[in-house]
Amino acid sequence: MNAWSGQEGDVMGPTVTRAGSAKPSTPPLKNGNDLRESGYLIAVGSRTSRFRRKYKKRMPFLVIVIIFLLLLIAFIIITILYALAVHKKPVKLCKSTECLRSAANLALSMDPSANPCENFYQYACGNWGSDHPRPDTYPSYDWFRDKQTKVYTIVRDFLNRNISNQPKAVQQAKEMFVGCMDTETLNKRGLKPVITILESLGLPPYPTFINITEDFDYSTYTFDWLEAVIKIKTHIGMDVLIGFDIYTDAKNSSVYRIIMGSPETTNPFPSTHIERKRHNGRKSFNFLKRFIEETSSIYHVGRRYDKSDDSADEDEKLAQIHKLFYAELMKLFVLESGDIAKLTEVDLDKNLITAATEYYTMNNDLYEMEGDNSTESDEEDYGNIPDYTADEIQTHTDAVVELNNGTASPIWKRYLEGVFSISNTELDFEKDKVMVADSDLKYMSLMAAYVSKTPPVVMELYIWVKVVEVMSIHTTTELRDLFQRAYEQSHSHDQPSPRSLQCANAVNDMLGMAVSYGIADPHFFNVTKPKIKTMIEELKDALAHLVGEAKWMDDNTKLATYRKIIDMKTLIGFPDWLLEDGKLEEYYEGIVIDPKKHLENMININQVKTKKVLNRFRDGNNFTWATDPTEVNAYHTFQENTISESYDVT
Structure with missing residues (x-):
């Protein structure tokens, strides 16, 4: 029988008969419980149940x-x-007195109430002004001036101390301070020191203009103004009408160049009002666009003060103050000489006012001559200032003089020969060219034309007042009071600084290295200065790294920049030679100081300095300090690729 045929019988297959022994002996079951108990039904659990049971003991x-x-x-x-x-x-915390003072000053200067995101300066320095009110002596006051005043105080205290076994130059600085403070001797000597110096310069005790009568013949009076200007430069180091100096060549810092232009050093003596000094090591270019310091001339005619720029009345008031001052200044010298017998007192006063007005007018004209040029360019390119032979300058100025109907005369070669006559240098006028900025060449030409038409007696008046103005304030109390009265009338800050600080400033200005020797700290040389050098070297390395990453510089420019960084010199704190035996005496060789002759002391120092500057013209550049170490500031002198940083003794 076919089991899968689907025909006849069970389609599932044939019937199977189970043997009797294979039948289970299961009793009849009545319900599900019976089935479960008999094992017929097996409980089936979920996967979760099985997992919990499996890992319950492992958790x-x-x-x-x-x-x-x-x-x-x-x-x-x-x-x-x-x-x-x-x-x-471990991080080292600086707990020295200097560090604690700096940290405290920084904390006290901050204004935490200000939002640094809106006004960071107010946040960082907002309280400095209120904690450091401006003294009446100064027109402005800042951190540098505050530190500089403390330095002058330290210098004054040092100069007052009686310390033996000091180098000669340091002792001379102390003697100069004594001479400056000895007002009794200054008053006793009166105007005689100034008159003696005027005689050596070829100038009279008082201007000839004052003694002029109605029948005076201008054509009979002769005065060699150029010879007087040369002597003033070589004797007291002052520029009158002509500016002259020697500076580093911008294109070759190993050599020096002669530079001429408008007057630069208009006051070779320290100011009686303690002002911050300019960076006196280098001339500022554009020559004619520069900040006219109050120390240049206490009464610089043509200058504007504060809010009087647009006020004709204020200008006229200042003009009257100046004229009256000059008249009183000249009268003191007239009375000192006592030889005007031709004039009555009324005529004398009349002539004094006329002379003061004449000087004021000429001084103002020359000042405007300089000021007119300053608008031509914002800044001279020092590296591209043209140079000329003395003959080329003469040819140019002569043309301008003749164009202005003046009479040309040889000036520039004679001036240079006269200035260098006190030195060991002999000029070669074919090879030794003079650098003159375009604006300065214009001034020199206009000045030559102006002078050519000015009567000799007026030229003498102008030069006389210029020289006496800067010298006489360093003499008697009467003259100092005269200066101070006029100063108070024309300046908003009218309180004079103490005499002791004035004298400390004078000595520091004239003998800065000697003063620095006295207050120098060996700890700075041995500990602080090496750290500063390391810091600067790291800054130079960082700069070189930035140059290397710069994409806007080509390879040649980068190479030149690398060389400049490598060659950059640093002048930190004090010169390395300062504490070496004999070096200070060598530096100030030729200087003579007499504690009884204050004015002559300053003039002697200027003479020595002027001669040294002229003698170094042929020497290679030794990259001397541009400022005294006691000046609180730092400079980058780009011509010499040097960084100068003072030492804060406070």
């Missing part, structure tokens, strides 16, 4: 393992951090 073990691993990781991290902390150098 605590897994949790313990995870916690252990976390603790192990934490232990490893702590161990690494501890090892780094142990081997890392």
Whole structure:
């Protein structure tokens, strides 16, 4: 029988007969419980149930393992951090007096109430002004001036101390301070020192203009103004009408060049009003566009003060103050000479006012001559200032003189020969060219034309007042009071500084290296200065790195910049030679100081300095300091590729 045929019988296959022994002996079941109890029904659990049953006993073990691993990781991290902390150098906190003072000053200067995102300056320095009120002596006051005043105080205290076994130059600085403070001797000597110096310059005791009568013949009076200007430059180091100096060549810093133009050093003596000094090592270009210091001339005619620029009345008031001052100044010298017998007192006063007005007019004209040029260009390119032979300058100025209907005369070669006559240098006028900016060449031409048409007696008046003005304030109390009265009338800050600080400033200005020797700290040389050098070297390295990353510089420019960085010289604190035996005496060789002759002391120092400047013209540049170490400031002298940084003794 076919089991899958679907025909005849059971399609599932043939009937199977179970043997009797194979039948289960299962009792009859009545319900599901019976089936379950008999084993007929088997309970089927879910996967979750099976998982819980399987891992129920393993979960605590897994949790313990995870916690252990976390603790192990934490232990490893702590161990690494501890090892780094142990081997890392601890941060050194500076707890010296200087560091604590600087930190305290910084904290006190800050204004925490200000929002640094809106006004960072107010946040960082907002309280400085209120904690440092401006003294009446100064028109402005800042951190540099505050520090500079403290330096002058330290200098004054040092000069007052009786210390033996000092180098000769330091002792001379102390003697100069004594001479400046000895007002009794200054008053006793009166105007005689000034008159003696005027005689050596070829100038009379008082201007000839004052003694002029109605029948005076201008054509009979002769005065060699150029010879007087040369002597003034070589004797007291002052520029009158002509500016002259020697500076580093911008294109070759190893040599010096002669530079001429408008007057630069208009006051070779220290100011009686303690003002911040200019960077006196280098001339500012454009020559004619520069800041006219109050120390240049206490009464610089043509200058504008404060809010009087647009006020004709205020200008006229200032003009009257100046004219009256000059008249009183000249009268003191007339009375000192006592030889005007031709004039009555009324005529004398009349002539004094006329002379003061004449000087004021000429001084104002020359000042405007300089000021007119300053608008031509914002800044002269020092590296591209043209140079000329003396003959070329003469040819140019002669043309301008003749164009203005003046009479040309040889000036420039004669001036240079006269100035260098006190030195060991002999000029070669074909090779030794003079650098003159375009604006200065214009001034020199206009000045030559103006002078050519000015009567000799007026020229003498102008030069006389210029010289006496800067010298006489360093003489008697009467003259100092005369200056101070006029100063108070024309300046908003009218309180004079103490005499002791004035004298300390004078000595520091004239003998700065000697003063620096006295207050120099060996700890600075041995400890602080090397650290500053290291800092600067690191800054130079960082600069070189930035240059290397710059994409806007080509390779040649980068190479030149690298060389400049490598060659850059640093002048920090004090010169390295300052404390060496004999070096200070060598530096101030030729200087003579007499504690009874204050004015002559300053003139002698200027003479020595002028001669040294002229003698170095042929020498190679030794990159001397542009400022005294006691000046609180820092400079980059680009011509010499040097950085000068003073030492804060406070």
